Amino acid sequence: MPLYLTEDQAMLRDTARGFMAGEGDIAGQLRKFRDMGCKDGFGHALWRQFGEMGFTGILVDEADGGMGMGHVEAGIVMEEIGRNLTPSPFLITAVAVVEALRGSAMRTRWLPGILAGETVAALAVDEGPKHRPEAVAMRAERSGNGFRLSGRKQFVVQGASADFVVVAARADEGVTLFAVEKDAAGLEVEGVRLADSSVGARMDFRGVEVDSDSVIGEAGQGEAVLRRVLSAGRSAAASEMVGVAGGAMAMTVDYLKQRKQFGRTIGEFQALQHRAAHLYSEVEIARAATLKAQQLLDEGSAEAEAMVSVAKAKAGRASTLAVQEGVQMHGGIGMTDEYDIGLYMKRDRVLNELFGDPSYHSDKLARIKGY
Structure with missing residues (x-):
């Protein structure tokens, strides 16, 4: 496939470039929320504008109300975000977490809020000082009709601002992904300011009880x-x-x-x-x-x-x-x-x-x- 953008993709690039330069510029977003010591590190009003522009639905299937586009289009928006240092939940929420929800029954619960730019999600995978997803050690033990999650996660980008977190844990059947709501009992979240003024989190799961409906996909197939x-x-x-x-x-x-x-x-x-x-x-x-x-x-x-x-x-x-x-x-x-x-x-x-x-x-x- 040729390594250049189609006409439609070039139009998306021009739209994203103008929007990020105008609404997501460094002075109006990154410096503003950094200097005010914002606990989230980004503006929720701008995130809602992402929704209005349709950016939040780029990877969401049309049947679910999204744009039904692909990773090339998501990358076009991401490049303009990087060019302007625009702080937003787009990378984790609208790309990584939306990808996790594809084909899952959980998508009807969370996608409408993401599409509207109202919901923020986080992805909790890493447990050590470096990215090592193959070394997930957090435990998911059977408990009633669900699971009990125990362990720690760190470098959870926007974890302190998230409405829910997609968590990777190891059950007896194998690695399993769970959608855990922010107010789950036993979940402790510590916000941490990162080098670039964005906010990550350390998460401590102290016997967090989740039901079987929170499993993304099937247990052991994560x-x-x-x-x-x-x-x-x-x-x-x-x-x-x-x-x-x-x-x-x-x-x-x-x-x-x-x-x-x-x-x-x-x-x-x-x-x-x-x-x-x-x-x-x-x-x-x-x-x-x-x-x-x-x-x-x-x-x-x-x-x-x-x-x-x-x-x-x-x-x-x-x-x-x-x-x-x-x-x-x-x-x-x-x-x-x-x-x-x-x-x-x-x-x-x-x-x-x-x-x-x-x-x-x-x-x-x-x-x-x-x-």
Whole structure:
């Protein structure tokens, strides 16, 4: 499949770009909610606007009231979110959790609120300092007609703001996914401010009782669903990192055209031109890899999971290069809060860890390929 957008996809990109630049800009959203110490780290009014624009329903089937689009379209929105550092629940709620709810009886309970931009969801998988979904140890023990959940989760993005949480736990039958409401007895949530001013959470499940209706799919069959959810989240995070890289690069190139040294704009110096050209090529390669991964996901290809790891690793490295070059080329002022370039660096650090860093995905790809 060609690595470029169709006419309809290009129209969606233009719509998302204008909306994020106008309504989701850095000053009006990220800085505003950071400086006020907002407990959520994002604006609920903007989230409702996401719903009005139809963005929240991109991955929701038309039969359920959504747009019935795919991961390529979700990635288009994610790239513009990354370009503008727009704080929102889109990545976890409208991509990862919606993917979990596909085909589940739970979708009738939660999708209407997500579509309206009223409901926020979280995904609780990680339990250690690094992303290791294969090492889920949280227990789900049979209790009456349901389960009792015991264990801890961390790095739960928007966990303190969520109306419900999709939780991965290990039952006797195997890994199982549960939809747990925020006010469940025995669930303790501690909000944690992340490096980029977004808010994650540590969650302690102290014998949380859930009934069988809260199971997403079937007990013991959650591993396949979780793999699908993680692929969706990883590809979307890769798109956001491409956006972060693109936004940082654009800001840096603009600065190179304005800043003067020795009577010349610094962009005239060949060494900086070479570095900018190298950065551009790396960002374009990351964008192509991410688009390919999303196309394969939409096709249901057996090669999709491997390509998603390629995309997450490549986008992570390109994003890190972009923010590091950006801060360095800005010089000393790049380290000050007055300039937005440092905000891109902080978002890059969080996104690189979310759903696995480049080292994790390089290793995963090697294992998939039999090395």
